[in-house]
Amino acid sequence: MKAARRLRPADFARLAVGWATGAAALGVAVWLLPGLSVTSGWAVVGVAAVTGLLGLVIRPLLTEVAAVLGWLVVGLAALVGQAVVVHVALTLVPGVECTSFWTAVAASWITAIASTFLVWAATAGTSDSFSASLRRTARHHREVPDPELDGVLFVQLDGVSHQVLSWALQSGSMPTLHRLVASGSHTLHGWTVQIPCTTPASQQGILHGTCQGIPAFRWLDRELGRVVIANRPADAALIEERAGTGRGLLADDGVSVSNMFSGDAPRSLLTMSRITLTRGSRDTRRIFAKFVLRPDGFARSLSRTVAEIVRERFQASRQRRLDVRPRVHRSWTFAVLRAVSNGLLRDMNTMILVEEMMRGTRSVYVDYVDYDEVAHHAGSARLESLAALTSLDQVLSVLEDVSRHTARRYHLVVLSDHGQSQGQPFADRYGIDLGGLCADLMRQRVETYEENPESWGRVEVLLDDLAGREKLTERAAHSAARRLRARATVADPEETGAPVVLGSGNLGMVYLPEPHTLADLDARWPRLVPGLVDHPGIGFVAGDDGRGPVAVGAHGVHRLDTGEVEGTDPLAPYGEHAAIRLRDALRMPQAPDLYVNSALDPETLEVSAFEDLVGCHGGLGGWQDRAFLLAPAGWVPPGTEIVGAEDLHRRLVAMLEALGHRRNMPKRT
Structure with a gap:
């Protein structure tokens, strides 16, 4: 079966809307920039059309170059790549005058920002246009060899307790998940988390079937004679090596995205345990470059990242002004780290998921850390933490929309690795x-x-996985990663x-x-x-x-x-x-x-x-040991008691086996 589909009237409508918004955005750039002028409105329309056509040719070339050379080139391409396209279009279309290349750079940025705003306004702030953009950006493969085999998307909402998710469903904060539960297509279950109630222990249990060897988020390993921190890539690789059997949850043509461990997936992206093995993933760089080289993609992520910093600073100030207790100091450093996880990393994860769905990957497991990141500093039951769940629900809406256009049918399983408890440090x-x-x-x-x-480890993984083989980018990435690791060091x-x-x-x-x-x-x-x-x-x-x-x-x-x-x-x-x-x-x-x-x-x-x-997890007390599982109806019998991530792993494996997965698995090692 072919993954490509016939064009529908809605596709032509989206094309027309994109052309119109591009022309309008370019008009804004002409109005703002003295070095850019046109003789008529038709010239603006022509530039918009030529820009779109040139982008289809130039952006793939820039993507491949960036995938080979690494993240510094990706960043440079994001800054000036669209400017190259715009500059060529301005040169080719008569009736347009551009005084310099840097005017074209400014025009490309103004056009991208204005276009992003116009599309957002035209769609009332929904994710429809983003979903369509991701589908166009993702690589379309000609054929899926076994389209009759259903796939599974395992989406982990990090740190969300069963109680908090129930609140969110009742309050209307997560309309996509509420619709799935209300329609009867999915059922919500709670599960009891083991000790420690941490992402490393839970993810190793869920993905590899054992929680052994992880007594906390960090611990003294007497065999090694040093402190092990689970979200250091080198330590994550060591932990997985000790626990891996070759038969993890994703061993059968699965992909691990933005996790601590791979689940024995043949391919892993932004996964901590695999960073030291791959020294940077070309797949990750290619997907990231394809996304940021699109003017709407880069402008969206940049604007969302900046907005997240502003939002965090405002929310922190409001907590101090209202004297909300308990609370902790929320620094500018945390604001930037939150912006990375809730802006850039969220979009990156979603782009990778869409790419894998269009590819026809059998199973994908991804970890979205948005709620966990905010709740640690704001509190597990605070309004800003619950607002992060609304953004994640929009991601689920995008994935649901994309699944309607894939060659393989996908089932959605949403789960958490633990909850959070709240209190004064x-x-x-x-x-x-x-x-x-x-x-x-x-x-x-x-x-x-x-x-x-936790936050520093995610940034380190992002830097390392985007690092290329070229010496300059590799040295820069590893130098930045070393500075991050220095923040997490104790004496031997x-x-x-x-x-x-x-x-x-x-x-x-x-x-x-x-x-x-x-x-x-x-x-x-x-x-x-x-x-x-x-x-x-x-x-x-x-x-x-x-x-x-x-x-x-x-x-x-x-x-x-x-x-x-x-x-x-x-x-x-x-x-x-x-x-x-x-x-x-x-x-x-x-x-x-x-x-x-x-x-x-x-x-x-x-x-x-x-x-x-303020919000924490690790031991006992409160909601930290009450996680959730939202699965298709009938996959988990009502009233089933799930105790520990190892028990949950067995049930997820059973889901895959019921769909026909895992028939030619390697022997346990």
């Missing part, structure tokens, strides 16, 4: 961070790191010999250079465990007391192997699955000597992050 509430508290109780220096590294514990205290949301970890039981800790630092559990900000600590894993609270102990409770159960406020999930986490060889979980307010469900975050 531990250090703000109690005037001391977890590292300082442990140092006081142990009466010695500790190495500590409690800064949130083998060199210092000091205990290491790490924060991962509201889950803290205490590591000693050599493994210690709770009895060892009590003998060497008798004030540590009693001091922690007596602190009002600590709910419980957990470790191995020599007889097995235990959770210790201020007034009781819970033996996790037997379920025996002495005194008051410290895990009672955290749910029925808390003991089993904590036991499984403590059994990992990479587990710390001591897990520390913050206290839970039973009235507000607030917790206190050991990082400078």
Whole structure:
């Protein structure tokens, strides 16, 4: 079956609208620029037509050059590529005078911005025109060898709890998903997240079928003798190498997009674990170049990125003005990082998805981090965080529209990897961070790191994956990536010999250079465990007391192997699955000597992050361990209880097998 389709009247209408808006936008440039003049309105129409035709020839050439040479060339092409097209058109069409090439550069930018605004206004701000533009930009392949086999789009909305999604559906913030649920085509399910409630553990479980080896977002790996941070590309590659079997969720002609791990996909784009292997993806650069070289694509992403910075600064100022509590300082650095994830990266991910759908890829798994990024700093239930879900719903609308024009039928599965819980950071509430508290109780220096590294890792991946083979761009990308990695470094514990205290949301970890039981800790630092559990900000600590894993609270102990409770159960406020999930986490060889979980307010469900975050995830308490799965009706029986990402992986694999996927899988390695 051919992926191309017959032209319809709507296509000619879109072409006419594009031509008209292009001519009108060019008219704006003529009006604003003294170095650009025309003798008649027909000359403007002619330039618009010639510009469109030339773009069909010149832009593909620039795309291939940028794909080979890397992201600096992509950026240069984005700045002046359309100007080349406009300058040639101005030269060819009679009745037009342009004084210099730089006038053409200014004209191309003004035309792109004006055209983007006009198209947005003509479509009432919907995503219809964006969807059509992506379909035209995507590579159309002549033939899909097995069009009778349905494909699956796995779309992860990072950090969205089941409760928050239910709110969004009821409030009208996500009309596309609401329509799918209301029509009966899809059903909404909740699932219980394992410990740790983090993207690395959940994604490894969902994509590779195991959560083993990941005790937190970052941890001390005694085998390596250093701290491992899951969203460092080199560390992500190491983690996947340990967990991979060759039979991951995407092993059968799947593609991983913007994830931490590949799911054994044959091709991966913007995927952390594959960056160090590919040293920059030519596919990623080609798709990115094709998008930004379109005047509407680049202008859209640029305007949205700038708007996101302005929006973030306004929202941060409004929180301070209204004295919203809890809150944290929201810097200009965060504003830029948020703009990258909620503007450029969102469009990039969507463009890649459309490209893969037009290609006929069997399955794609993509991670959109928009909500998670905002909610960490604004709060998981705040209006600006919920607004990010509306933007993501528009992305789902685009994907739904594109799926009507593909050779392969696609099913949409939307899910989250964890939720978020809200509360005042531990250090703000109690005037001391977890590292300082442990140092006081142990009466010695500790190495500590409690800064949130998630956003920096995404920027590093984007830089690395867009880096080309050409030495200049490669050096520039890796130099920028090194500066980002320097922000996420702790001292080598083998060199210092000091205990290491790490924060991962509201889950803290205490590591000693050599493994210690709770009895060892009590003998060497008798004030540590009693001091922690007596602190009002600590709910419980957990470790191995020599007889097995235990959770210790201020007034009781819970033996996790037997379920025996002495005194008051410290895990009672955290749910029925808390003991089993904590036991499984403590059994990992990479587990710390001591897990520390913050206290839970039973009235507000607030917790206190050991990082400078309002919305957090990592341990137990609140909604962080309540994720969601929205799947086609009948794929998951009603009332099904899903506990842990490994369980979810088995169900997603079963979905693929029911569609006819995974029939010629490699043997498990």
